[in-house]
Structures are given as structure tokens and as C-alpha cells.
Amino acid sequence: MNESWMLDELVHAGPEHLDPAFVAGFDRKQGYPDPAEDLAVFADHGLADDATVVDLGSGTGQFALAAATRFGRVVAVDVSAAMVERLRQRAADNALSNLECVQAGFLSYEHAAPLADGVFSRHALHQLPDFWKTLALERIARMLRPGGVLRLCDLIYDFHPSQAEEVFERWLDGASADPGAGYTRDDYIEHIRTEHSTFRWLLEPMLAAAGFEIVAVKFRGPVYGAYTCIKR
Numbered sequence: 001m002n003e004s005w006m007l008d009e010l011v012h013a014g015p016e017h018l019d020p021a022f023v024a025g026f027d028r029k030q031g032y033p034d035p036a037e038d039l040a041v042f043a044d045h046g047l048a049d050d051a052t053v054v055d056l057g058s059g060t061g062q063f064a065l066a067a068a069t070r071f072g073r074v075v076a077v078d079v080s081a082a083m084v085e086r087l088r089q090r091a092a093d094n095a096l097s098n099l100e101c102v103q104a105g106f107l108s109y110e111h112a113a114p115l116a117d118g119v120f121s122r123h124a125l126h127q128l129p130d131f132w133k134t135l136a137l138e139r140i141a142r143m144l145r146p147g148g149v150l151r152l153c154d155l156i157y158d159f160h161p162s163q164a165e166e167v168f169e170r171w172l173d174g175a176s177a178d179p180g181a182g183y184t185r186d187d188y189i190e191h192i193r194t195e196h197s198t199f200r201w202l203l204e205p206m207l208a209a210a211g212f213e214i215v216a217v218k219f220r221g222p223v224y225g226a227y228t229c230i231k232r
Ligand SMILES: C[S@@+](CC[C@H](N)C(=O)[O-])C[C@H]1O[C@@H](n2cnc3c(N)ncnc32)[C@H](O)[C@@H]1O
Pocket: 009, 012, 013, 014, 017, 018, 030, 056, 057, 058, 059, 060, 061, 062, 063, 077, 078, 079, 080, 083, 104, 105, 106, 107, 121, 122, 123, 124, 127, 128
């Protein structure tokens, strides 16, 4: 893309994700989400042992490490050098030679052939404003083979704008008191104020415009959504 108008993805990455001290404590803070359901979604849509799967915004690799024990080639992509370094070390410690770690963003990662069978992204796309999300989704569609699967999990707002105050109050009330062991009220406030979670009814047309058919959607409360989409 023309660099004069390109978004600087590092500026939007969330400064904490670039900080090695935060990265060292990241897993304990965010918890250990079980990747089993996401892996099963890919398998249920026909991804076999030799599949190529790309994880965008891979962080410390909670999904990518598990995926690399299941699929033939996994590419973990993150814009943060500290995250990539940590995951590279973990891939080496686990002798996962089929796990490639790439420092790049949604808007800059260049996927090398063969086309991917699956793309996964969890809690990362909201770092981009909506215009850029749409470009990112279209780039994802281009790295997938026809029939390939996008599994997108993110903080997505599933409510009417008039409900924002009430929904956010309930969300903030459920925050962790310990910043080392969970996301706090201040973390959620920072998310709402400075990051780019969007409404469900805005995201879904973006997915369609990028060339995806949504085949399953599951929301856990009004903020956390998981989409399974097929590249048309
Ligand atoms: C909240 S973490 C989630 C990490 C991982 N997906 C997980 O669920 O454990 C968000 C990650 O997205 C990365 N990130 C932020 N902006 C990005 C971008 N434009 N392109 C790729 N990665 C990005 C951050 O560096 C960080 O590692």
C-alpha cells in the first residue's frame, strides 16, 4: 500500500503490547482461554493435518502453539516485536518447527504461498479503526483459498447505542481488582475510550463486503463475539 497514507499499526497496537514487561505477565493477566473450540471449528470445516493456518495478532501464542500441534503449517503474525520474540522462544522450547513467527500487522503481513486454509484472530482486530478493519478483512480474504475459514473472536458490541451506558457499567462492575490477574476497570475504560471495538451490525456488513459468508456467530454477553466465516 502507498506508505504516505498507510495507518501506522504500531501506534494503534496498544502501547502495553509493545512493552516486554507487560508481555512477560500477559498470559496470567488475560487467563488461559481453551483453544479446543477454535481448533474444532477449523476441523469441522474440513481443515486436515496438513492445513496452513495463519494467526493474526497472535500475542504470546496461546492459539498458535496449540494449532501447531494439530496443523501442518502455522504462521503467527504480530505487530509487536516483544510478543513475536516471546512466541519464537516458546516455539523453540517446544520444538515446533512448523510454527513460523512473523513481525507484521494486519495491513502489512504478506502471506507466502500456498494460500491459507484457515485464519484465526482473537482480541486484536479492534485495534484498528473501522475503515482499516475492512481493509484488513479484505486482505485476510485474499490470503485464504476459496472455502477457507476465518475464525474471528473479538470484543464486539452487541447492543443498541442507547444501551451503551448500562452495558458498560455492568462490564466495568465485573472487572478484576488485580491488574496482574485480569483486566481491571481502568483497562476496560481505556479500551472503550481509545480502542476501536465496533457494533456487531457494523462488523457484519464489513465481513460480507470483504468476501465472507458468516456461517456461525456466538456472543458471550454483549461484548465478546466469535464468528466463523467462509471465504466465498
Ligand atoms: C489482547 S492481545 C491478544 C493476543 C492473542 N490473540 C490472544 O488472544 O492471546 C492483542 C495482540 O494484537 C497485537 N496487535 C495489535 N495491533 C495489531 C496489528 N495491527 N496487527 C497485528 N497484531 C496487532 C498486539 O501486539 C497483541 O499481541
